Amino acid sequence: MSPVTDFSAVAEGDELPPLTLRVTRADLVRYAGASGDFNPIHWNDRTADAVGLPGVIAHGMLTMALAGRFVTGWVGDPAAVRSYGVRFTRPVVVPDDDEGATLELSGKVKALTEADGVRIARIDIVAKFDGRTVLGRAAAEIALPG
């Protein structure tokens, strides 16, 4: 996804270009190592089964990070985020195959404000897995360039 270059034209109601991502078991293992979250429900089928999950699930924080990357990719700057919050409403089940789980991300400019000469966009994010939302009240406030 190439970043938007002219942000002066961004308006409330604008939609971000949607992004579809695959999340595989290898991604979960990589995220476990990078984040230090080695909870076995994110890599071990026996544990996931024992605690009543439908399968190994993605770290909520990985889903949150991917949805955050969707927004920072649009703005072209991972340092632009002022605040970001989500509710984890449904698990993302990641099967042990080459396809993994498919995450569909979309977003909209919900509000534009200005603080100290910087334009702040509030982006409402929708993250779907299997056609159902997995993040609730997902929103990020980002500083728009220039």
Added chain:
Amino acid sequence: MPDESWVGRSLDPSDPYQVSRVKIREFATAIGEDSRICHEVDAARAAGHPDVVAPPTFAATITMPLIEAFLREPAFGWDYSRMVHGDQSITLHRPIRAGDELVTVIHVDDLSTRAGSHMLTLRCELTDADGADVASTKAMLVTQAAP
């Protein structure tokens, strides 16, 4: 049964967490963030940062092990094995970057029980070596009632 007398209390400040370039790159790679300012010092400096910049949710990788250590203390009475993450928010006063030494203070903001499930809200305040506020994270954690 978690100990409700903890609500309103805060824990002792953590040891400083040293943010490294390697860890930022590793984290950025794990979430597919290929922005050069997360990977290359020169690119980060050209963009006005002193060093490579961490993606926004990196803050939680600093705080989660501290939260886990607290919740595994038997004195608090939390069933870690049945825990799920309810929600998470992160406020960044500035980006976290390599070279930062960040001290975290965990605040127990809220604890409630509904239908046998316990809901705990922990807020983490991260400050740098100068004592300046860097980030604030808030996690709502739930232990579900045993089936």
